[in-house]
Amino acid sequence: MNPETLLDILHRNAIPIPWSEGDNIPWNEPEFSKRMLKEHLTQDHDLASRRSEKIDLHVQFIHQDVLTGQPGHLLDLACGPGLYASRLAKLGHTIHGIDYSPASIAYAQKTTRTENLASTYQHADIRTTEYGDGYDAALLIYGEFNVFKPADIRQIVRKIHAALKPGGKLITEPHTFEAIEGIGKHSTSWFTSEEGLFSPKPHLVLTENFWDETQKTATIRHFVVDATTGNVIRYAQSLQAYTPAAYRKLLTECGFREIQFYPALTGNPDPEQASLLAITAVKA
Numbered sequence: 001m002n003p004e005t006l007l008d009i010l011h012r013n014a015i016p017i018p019w020s021e022g023d024n025i026p027w028n029e030p031e032f033s034k035r036m037l038k039e040h041l042t043q044d045h046d047l048a049s050r051r052s053e054k055i056d057l058h059v060q061f062i063h064q065d066v067l068t069g070q071p072g073h074l075l076d077l078a079c080g081p082g083l084y085a086s087r088l089a090k091l092g093h094t095i096h097g098i099d100y101s102p103a104s105i106a107y108a109q110k111t112t113r114t115e116n117l118a119s120t121y122q123h124a125d126i127r128t129t130e131y132g133d134g135y136d137a138a139l140l141i142y143g144e145f146n147v148f149k150p151a152d153i154r155q156i157v158r159k160i161h162a163a164l165k166p167g168g169k170l171i172t173e174p175h176t177f178e179a180i181e182g183i184g185k186h187s188t189s190w191f192t193s194e195e196g197l198f199s200p201k202p203h204l205v206l207t208e209n210f211w212d213e214t215q216k217t218a219t220i221r222h223f224v225v226d227a228t229t230g231n232v233i234r235y236a237q238s239l240q241a242y243t244p245a246a247y248r249k250l251l252t253e254c255g256f257r258e259i260q261f262y263p264a265l266t267g268n269p270d271p272e273q274a275s276l277l278a279i280t281a282v283k284a
């Protein structure tokens with residue numbers, strides 16, 4: 001990404017068009033992905049992946065309640081460092097994970113080798129890659145459903161449908177409508193850091209949030225200012241809000257039936273994860 005200047009901040013669009021200034025934080029940049037891997041693995045917070053205790057509860061719900069304890073062939077889209085996939089493999093599933101973060105995929109592959117698990121991983125963008133087929137279930141969790149443009153998520157859900165066996169299940173964990181609206185209406189903020197996720201050098205991060213009432217999208221725009229050079233890097237990310245009826249409509253139009261909603265990926269209300277819900281759907 002080409003550095004911008006402080007003048008570019010001054011001359012920015014007052015209100016960005018959703019997805020026009022970027023579609024996500026740079027999970028797929030090699031150095032960023034190494035820094036992000038630490039955030040996935042830390043037990044201090046739940047920002048990139050949930051802490052182990054919570055993942056164990058989610059995996060128990062997926063394995064026991066959704067998949068009725070039957071080992072199967074699973075697909076984990078946007079799998080990160082394979083924290084769910086490796087646990088599911090230990091329960092007897094074979095699992096294929098896809099993610100475009102190089103450091104996360106390398107970590108997941110190392111775990112597979114050292115723990116001798118029945119899991120494979122692919123470093124790829126789930127918008128453009130093929131998924132294979134013959135899966136009993138597919139996961140797309142931790143809010144990633146909402147970060148894709150509506151046309152892209154529709155295409156992803158159609159590809160999931162094609163990759164599943166008849167009777168196969170989609171397990172997804174999107175944001176609630178209210179959570180996305182809340183992100184969009186969050187006030188402008190800034191912080192400084194000697195080193196952090198956005199840069200290994202002293203820097204300033206300026207963050208603006210926007211809610212687009214017409215398109216029902218939140219956009220978050222970060223300007224990362226290098227404190228030494230004044231160079232600026234811009235990252236932007238948009239999230240699409242859906243009501244439960246809109247989730248149901250999209251999944252139905254992509255060929256899914258028996259759509260069930262849960263308050264969280266544990267199957268029960270989880271006040272720590274109130275911004276997310278879980279949905280399961282069956283390929284007819």
Ligand SMILES: C[S@@+](CC[C@H](N)C(=O)[O-])C[C@H]1O[C@@H](n2cnc3c(N)ncnc32)[C@H](O)[C@@H]1O
Pocket residue numbers: 024027028047048049050077078079080081082083084098099100101104124125126127141142144
């Ligand atoms: C919030 S993390 C969740 C990771 C994992 N599912 C978990 O819960 O531990 C989101 C993941 O989505 C991945 N991701 C985002 N957009 C992607 C894309 N277009 N293709 C592949 N991976 C993507 C990121 O690299 C990151 O690993």
